[in-house]
Amino acid sequence: MRVVALAGGVGAGKFLRGLVRAVRPENVTVVVNTGDDIEVHGLHVSPDIDSGMYWLAGVMDRERGWGRAGETFRGTEELRRLGAKGAWFGLGDLDLATHLLRTSWLAAGMGLSEATGELCERFGVAARLLPMTQDPAPTMISIVPEGGGVAEIHFQQYWVERGGRDDVKAVRYGGSATMPGPGVLDAIEGADTIVLPPSNPIASIGPILAVPGIREAVAARRDRVVGVSGIVGGVPLVGMADRLLPVAGVEVSAAGVAGYYRDLLTAWVVDRADEGLAERVAELGIRVGITDTIMANDLRAEALARYALSLV
Amino acid sequence: MRVVALAGGVGAGKFLRGLVRAVRPENVTVVVNTGDDIEVHGLHVSPDIDSGMYWLAGVMDRERGWGRAGETFRGTEELRRLGAKGAWFGLGDLDLATHLLRTSWLAAGMGLSEATGELCERFGVAARLLPMTQDPAPTMISIVPEGGGVAEIHFQQYWVERGGRDDVKAVRYGGSATMPGPGVLDAIEGADTIVLPPSNPIASIGPILAVPGIREAVAARRDRVVGVSGIVGGVPLVGMADRLLPVAGVEVSAAGVAGYYRDLLTAWVVDRADEGLAERVAELGIRVGITDTIMANDLRAEALARYALSLV
Numbered sequence: 375m376r377v378v379a380l381a382g383g384v385g386a387g388k389f390l391r392g393l394v395r396a397v398r399p400e401n402v403t404v405v406v407n408t409g410d411d412i413e414v415h416g417l418h419v420s421p422d423i424d425s426g427m428y429w430l431a432g433v434m435d436r437e438r439g440w441g442r443a444g445e446t447f448r449g450t451e452e453l454r455r456l457g458a459k460g461a462w463f464g465l466g467d468l469d470l471a472t473h474l475l476r477t478s479w480l481a482a483g484m485g486l487s488e489a490t491g492e493l494c495e496r497f498g499v500a501a502r503l504l505p506m507t508q509d510p511a512p513t514m515i516s517i518v519p520e521g522g523g524v525a526e527i528h529f530q531q532y533w534v535e536r537g538g539r540d541d542v543k544a545v546r547y548g549g550s551a552t553m554p555g556p557g558v559l560d561a562i563e564g565a566d567t568i569v570l571p572p573s574n575p576i577a578s579i580g581p582i583l584a585v586p587g588i589r590e591a592v593a594a595r596r597d598r599v600v601g602v603s604g605i606v607g608g609v610p611l612v613g614m615a616d617r618l619l620p621v622a623g624v625e626v627s628a629a630g631v632a633g634y635y636r637d638l639l640t641a642w643v644v645d646r647a648d649e650g651l652a653e654r655v656a657e658l659g660i661r662v663g664i665t666d667t668i669m670a671n672d673l674r675a676e677a678l679a680r681y682a683l684s685l686v
Numbered sequence: 687m688r689v690v691a692l693a694g695g696v697g698a699g700k701f702l703r704g705l706v707r708a709v710r711p712e713n714v715t716v717v718v719n720t721g722d723d724i725e726v727h728g729l730h731v732s733p734d735i736d737s738g739m740y741w742l743a744g745v746m747d748r749e750r751g752w753g754r755a756g757e758t759f760r761g762t763e764e765l766r767r768l769g770a771k772g773a774w775f776g777l778g779d780l781d782l783a784t785h786l787l788r789t790s791w792l793a794a795g796m797g798l799s800e801a802t803g804e805l806c807e808r809f810g811v812a813a814r815l816l817p818m819t820q821d822p823a824p825t826m827i828s829i830v831p832e833g834g835g836v837a838e839i840h841f842q843q844y845w846v847e848r849g850g851r852d853d854v855k856a857v858r859y860g861g862s863a864t865m866p867g868p869g870v871l872d873a874i875e876g877a878d879t880i881v882l883p884p885s886n887p888i889a890s891i892g893p894i895l896a897v898p899g900i901r902e903a904v905a906a907r908r909d910r911v912v913g914v915s916g917i918v919g920g921v922p923l924v925g926m927a928d929r930l931l932p933v934a935g936v937e938v939s940a941a942g943v944a945g946y947y948r949d950l951l952t953a954w955v956v957d958r959a960d961e962g963l964a965e966r967v968a969e970l971g972i973r974v975g976i977t978d979t980i981m982a983n984d985l986r987a988e989a990l991a992r993y994a995l996s997l998v
Contacts, residue, residue, distance in 0.1 A: 415786040415787070415790050416786065416789050416790035416793050417786070446758070446760060446779070448758060448779040448780055449761065449780065449783050450783075452779075452782075452783035453783045453786065453787065455783075456783055456784075456787060456805075456808045456809075457808055458787055467758070467760040467761045467764075467779045467782075468760055468764045470764075470779075470782065471761050471762075471764035471765045471767075471768055471770070472768075474728065474729070474761070474765065474770070475768060475770055477727075478727050478728035493768075496769055
């Protein structure tokens with residue numbers, strides 16, 4: 375059984391660990407958001423690719439949710455001391471190895487997709503990670519800066535540099551003028567099941583669907599698509615979806631997100647806490663699954679993945 | 687009193703710490719060897735610039751002789767684990783901050799000289815460090831590889847990657863087709879005293895003198911030039927000068943090196959251990975100074991610097 379997951383961020387990372395216990399890892403393809411890729415100190419940093427890779431390789435920091443376990447930040451602290459621009463983005467000392475390798479490969483002419491495959495091989499990741507696109511596709515956030523007016527800033531500036539404190543006026547996906555990365559459309563077309571893990575719909579999944587051709591490819595396989603809500607009890611399990619969903623006119627609830635994905639989903643998994651929303655989801659023509667969605671460990675994540683796959 | 691030092695490596699670092707105690711640091715200009723600059727993981731690494739900067743900033747590892755005090759190598763160890771080419775060159779986690787800053791500035795169009803000035807300012811170095819040239823000027827070493835024949839490899843490959851184990855057939859200075867960095871010739875022409883610290887004549891000073899115009903500029907000021915021998919008792923205090931001097935037909939002794947510099951020197955400082963060589967040096971038309979040259983600490987380095995300056 376071949377499974378494709380669209381992914382970005384912590385929720386996806388936890389889910390993927392369960393998915394590769396439920397399905398042979400070699401049969402899992404992950405299409406990853408690159409909308410929050412950013413150049414830091416001249417290095418090409420792909421936070422969602424690295425997150426997926428680190429979670430799948432088992433080298434992630436489970437508590438913090440991002441980066442490497444046992445990480446230190448001596449280089450970044452030194453860069454801050456030296457007044458480096460961009461040092462607001464904390465690159466760990468182990469993490470830097472990833473960015474240095476990737477950046478030197480890209481500089482030598484390798485594409486982001488091949489570089490991702492090389493890194494995954496060296497990290498012992500058997501699942502296949504595919505960047506949604508190899509082209510620059512920054513997710514841009516419109517905020518109201520202190521002086522008034524509207525400023526459009528990179529997603530990482532909004533979330534990391536400014537700590538997500540701004541009111542968001544709009545989200546623009548830079549990938550709308552790009553093309554899908556190698557293998558992405560083939561994987562979606564050839565998948566037995568397509569999963570939308572509990573990732574941020576606006577910051578993680580939205581950018582992937584905005585790459586021309588991907589939303590259409592997923593929609594064409596709608597009967598094989600199952601999603602898992604990352605909103606439980608009206609609150610995102612992690613991140614800032616509660617601040618971004620309203621910008622897209624989406625209610626911050628498991629039912630609201632199901633509506634946002636309605637043209638894509640055949641089934642939608644909500645937490646037991648949201649059992650009361652099942653009827654609203656069913657009214658959208660979407661099959662509802664109800665289970666524990668809190669992935670406290672790999673076994674829970676595996677159970678969730680098996681349950682989600684069973685709905686298609 | 688304006689002093690110019692030509693420098694590269696540990697001996698120069700120690701001497702420079704003494705020099706800026708003997709002369710106001712603002713009046714010291716250091717022309718630095720860039721012949722062992724190398725690109726590692728896409729980063730522009732300038733070992734001798736950094737060495738001079740770290741020694742002058744007081745953040746060097748005095749025991750090891752290179753790099754930062756309290757350094758760790760977590761990033762490089764991870765790069766090794768991931769099979770990165772170039773991971774034989776150990777970049778420390780603190781040290782990486784320097785290379786990341788420099789490389790991103792160079793990529794943005796800044797020259798190596800300006801980047802060096804910026805770094806020195808941020809490290810609180812009051813002396814002025816000038817790269818010998820802003821152009822690539824690799825020192826290349828011809829060795830006899832295992833299979834026979836002759837192979838020309840970068841100085842860092844010879845010394846760091848291969849541990850200096852090869853017989854050296856020839857040394858070629860890449861800077862011979864470059865031009866001196868901004869300010870270099872002016873500094874030499876305007877100096878009251880020019881010092882050749884106890885650096886490796888072939889690996890550190892030779893590349894500087896090979897940049898067109900620099901040897902001539904120093905020779906034109908010969909009456910103001912004093913050098914300090916890094917060879918004591920026929921042995922280099924650090925490094926591999928004993929293996930490189932013979933390639934240039936130079937005897938591995940304080941007298942041999944004086945002969946190598948004979949067109950440049952008005953005075954030459956040898957260690958008390960080499961008192962017996964004083965007559966041979968004097969026969970070259972060079973004034974001989976005899977003192978303790980072992981710089982066990984900054985005070986000893988200061989005394990040595992004062993003594994050397996007193997000879998001009």
